[in-house]
Amino acid sequence: xxxxxxxxxxxxxxxxxxxxxxxxxxxxxxxxxxxxxxxxxxxxxxxxxxxxxxxxxxxxxxxxxxxxxxxxxxxxxxxxxxxxxxxxxxxxxxxxxxxxxxxxxxxxxxxxxxxxxxxxxxxxxxxxxxxxxxxxxxxxxxxxxxxxxxxxxxxxxxxxxxxxxxxxxxxxxxxxxxxxxxxxxxxxxxxxxxxxxxxxxxxxxxxxxxxxxxxxxxxxxxxxxxxxxxxxxxxxxxxxxxxxxxx
Amino acid sequence: xxxxxxxxxxxxxxxxxxxxxxxxxxxxxxxxxxxxxxxxxxxxxxxxxxxxxxxxxxxxxxxxxxxxxxxxxxxxxxxxxxxxxxxxxxxxxxxxxxxxxxxxxxxxxxxxxxxxxxxxxxxxxxxxxxxxxxxxxxxxxxxxxxxxxxxxxxxxxxxxxxxxxxxxxxxxxxxxxxxxxxxxxxxxxxxxxxxxxxxxxxxxxxxxxxxxxxxxxxxxxxxxxxxxxxxxxxxxxxxxxxxxxxx
Numbered sequence: 001x002x003x004x005x006x007x008x009x010x011x012x013x014x015x016x017x018x019x020x021x022x023x024x025x026x027x028x029x030x031x032x033x034x035x036x037x038x039x040x041x042x043x044x045x046x047x048x049x050x051x052x053x054x055x056x057x058x059x060x061x062x063x064x065x066x067x068x069x070x071x072x073x074x075x076x077x078x079x080x081x082x083x084x085x086x087x088x089x090x091x092x093x094x095x096x097x098x099x100x101x102x103x104x105x106x107x108x109x110x111x112x113x114x115x116x117x118x119x120x121x122x123x124x125x126x127x128x129x130x131x132x133x134x135x136x137x138x139x140x141x142x143x144x145x146x147x148x149x150x151x152x153x154x155x156x157x158x159x160x161x162x163x164x165x166x167x168x169x170x171x172x173x174x175x176x177x178x179x180x181x182x183x184x185x186x187x188x189x190x191x192x193x194x195x196x197x198x199x200x201x202x203x204x205x206x207x208x209x210x211x212x213x214x215x216x217x218x219x220x221x222x223x224x225x226x227x228x229x230x231x232x233x234x235x236x237x238x239x240x241x242x243x244x245x246x247x
Numbered sequence: 248x249x250x251x252x253x254x255x256x257x258x259x260x261x262x263x264x265x266x267x268x269x270x271x272x273x274x275x276x277x278x279x280x281x282x283x284x285x286x287x288x289x290x291x292x293x294x295x296x297x298x299x300x301x302x303x304x305x306x307x308x309x310x311x312x313x314x315x316x317x318x319x320x321x322x323x324x325x326x327x328x329x330x331x332x333x334x335x336x337x338x339x340x341x342x343x344x345x346x347x348x349x350x351x352x353x354x355x356x357x358x359x360x361x362x363x364x365x366x367x368x369x370x371x372x373x374x375x376x377x378x379x380x381x382x383x384x385x386x387x388x389x390x391x392x393x394x395x396x397x398x399x400x401x402x403x404x405x406x407x408x409x410x411x412x413x414x415x416x417x418x419x420x421x422x423x424x425x426x427x428x429x430x431x432x433x434x435x436x437x438x439x440x441x442x443x444x445x446x447x448x449x450x451x452x453x454x455x456x457x458x459x460x461x462x463x464x465x466x467x468x469x470x471x472x473x474x475x476x477x478x479x480x481x482x483x484x485x486x487x488x489x490x491x492x493x494x
Contacts, residue, residue, distance in 0.1 A: 012403055015262055019401055154266055156259055158427040180405040183450040187438050188431055203430040 008175035010147040010164045010182040014111045015154040017118065020146050027120040028134060028167070031108030031150035032127045032159040033207045034086045036233075037223040039103070039240060040130040041088035044229035046097030049239040052109040056081060059104040069096075072104035076210050079104065087219050088129070088229070107150035112235070115148060125240060127163060128196075129222070129229035135170040137232050137243070145175065147182070158188070158205035159224070162196065165189025166226075196224045255422035257394040257411045257429040261358045262401040264365065267393050274367040275381060275414070278355030278397035279374045279406040280454045281333045283480075284470040286350070286487060287377040288335035291476035293344030296486040299356040303328060306351040316343075319351035323457050326351065334466050335376070335476070354397035359482070362395060370482035371490070374410060375443075375471050380479040382417040384490070392422065394429070405435070405452035406471070409443065412436025413473075443471045 011017050030036060039050055053059050056072065056079045063070030063083075071084035078085040086105055103109060108125070115123050121143065126134040138145055147167060149160035165185035168177070172186070192199035197220065200208045211220055222228070234243035258264050277283060286297055300306050303319060303326045310317030310330075318331035325332040333352055350356060355372070362370050368390065373381040385392055394414060396407035412432035415424070419433070439446035444467065447455045458467055469475070481490035 012259065013263060015266075016260060016401065016403070019262075152427075154263065155426075156263070156428045156431065158430055161427075161431060178451070178453055178456075179402075180399075180408075180450075180453050181403045183405055183452065184403065184408060184431065184435055187450070188434055191434050191438065203427075203434070204425070205430065206425055206427050209425075 003176055005174060005176040006142055006144045008145045008147070008168070008171070008177045008182060009179045010149070010168070010185050012149050012156045012161060012181050013151040013154050014107070014114055017114055017148060022115060022118055022120045022146050024121045025144040025146050026122045026124065026138065026141060027115040027146045027148050029108060029112045029115065029123060029125045029148055029150065030127065030160045030163050031105065031111070032163050032223050033211060034088060034219055034223055035103070035105040035108030035150065036125040037127040037129050038086055038088045038091060039125050039233050040127055040229040040231055042091040042096050042101055043233050043240065043242050044231045045091055045093040047091070048098055048100050049241045050101045050103055050233070051239050052112050053102060053104050054110055054113045056104055059102050063102045066100065068100040068102045070102050074106055076214055087216070088222055089219065107152060111148055111150045116235070123235040125233040126167065128166070128224050128226050130231055130233070131166055131226045133230045133232040135167055138167070138171050139174050152207060157207055158200050158203060159207060161185045162189050162192055166193070197221055250423055252421060252423040253389055253391045255392040255394070255415070255418070255424045255429060256426045257396070257415070257432050259396050259403045259408060259428050260398040260401050261361055264358070264361055264395060269362060269365055269367045269393050271368045272391040272393050273369045273371065273385065273388060274362040274393045274395050276355060276359045276362065276370060276372045276395050276397065277374065277407045277410050278352065278358070279410050279470050280458060281335065281466055281470055282350070282352040282355030282397065283372040284374040284376050285333055285335045285338060286372050286480050287374055287476040287478055289338040289343050289348055290480050290487065290489050291478045292338055292340040294338070295345055295347050296488045297348045297350055297480070298486050299359050300349060300351050301357055301360045303351055306349050310349045313347065315347040315349045317349050321353055323461055334463070335469055336466065354399060358395055358397045372480045372487060373414065375413070375473045376469070376476035377478055377480070378413055378473045380477045382414055384479050385414070385418050386421050399454060404454055405447050405450060406454060408432045409436050409439055409447070413440070444468055
């Protein structure tokens, strides 16, 4: 099994993150419904940067201090005290271009801070809207990778594993993958890829039901659409910015 | 989604067990390679009972005290100080009939004790060799179920998720399943069921490689064979015994 390829692992839940060494590792934060889909969209539509914070209180405080847009959700709804939610459709070019967004979400921003606290080499965020940007970056970097699923309150979810599987399917020839979670994720993706919306509907994915109850089918379809906001959100100096040019 | 069916959840790793309420719940301990395959086999071949313990020291001490057979493994090999290992082929009728076995393993017996400590309603153990016995019991009981994968040192593994998926596929009409891990497990099983050995070999499952390196292909094939040791190991008064008759 020894070769010169870097390793790739998948962590299906934040509660399993500690099992993986993430020093000198690129950690991809995955929260398909909807944090990392919204992050890609806001940056694609010209947001200056996104500041992820791990609590509503910090979001409100920082938003006031730097006069930024505050946004986020708890349990799928706009959190009390914040102006905007976690839907990619809220962040059109007209609205977000040139602005700074302070964002907090139930699972995605929490995992991002866990990865930073544990000394991740680099942190990027991915979802179907920026699938190709993620894959190209990982292939170019030739560094160890951890695909970190944000899950739902630590319970493994379908859509984040699906995205991990999509990445693995595209990049696997470039990595040494000795990780059953990765094999499971890829199998899941291969079953779903011809109709991802139909797959997660048919499998009664819990988050699908949660969002559908809020009337958010449109968000679900968007978050599962590859490459419609194809930028690479890269964490640097406390902010997520678009990583341009030579990686 | 409301109906009168009991719930069923899948915990893919012992590190996720705390996310599930297991009071008044039947917990199925799953450690396909090889603890729960070996437990089914030893009981099928007439072992009086199996006493699962969570450390090698306890195994040695108790084995001496009650003059039982001591067995177990650490990292896939017979643990130092114990007489026998964790291969189902060690427990033939000639050898084990009428005897008591004290057993400790890397993952399976650890999870079993976690489930007991957290107040599980009932604890049973399952693997492919006793698949039908497990499914029949779960359908008859009409109680909440948690399928608990033993995993490998908390990392999710292919074979335990496969078995969870096999159970789900057989019992799902009788349960209310609102759990993405269960949907993932069933998808995995549906991909694998026509050739489970080929599937986990092709997917380079980590435990497949580990056992193959020890020359244990025969064990792998056995542990993936449905219903060749079709008993129901039931935990009662500190021991696993065969549950007979009316459940």
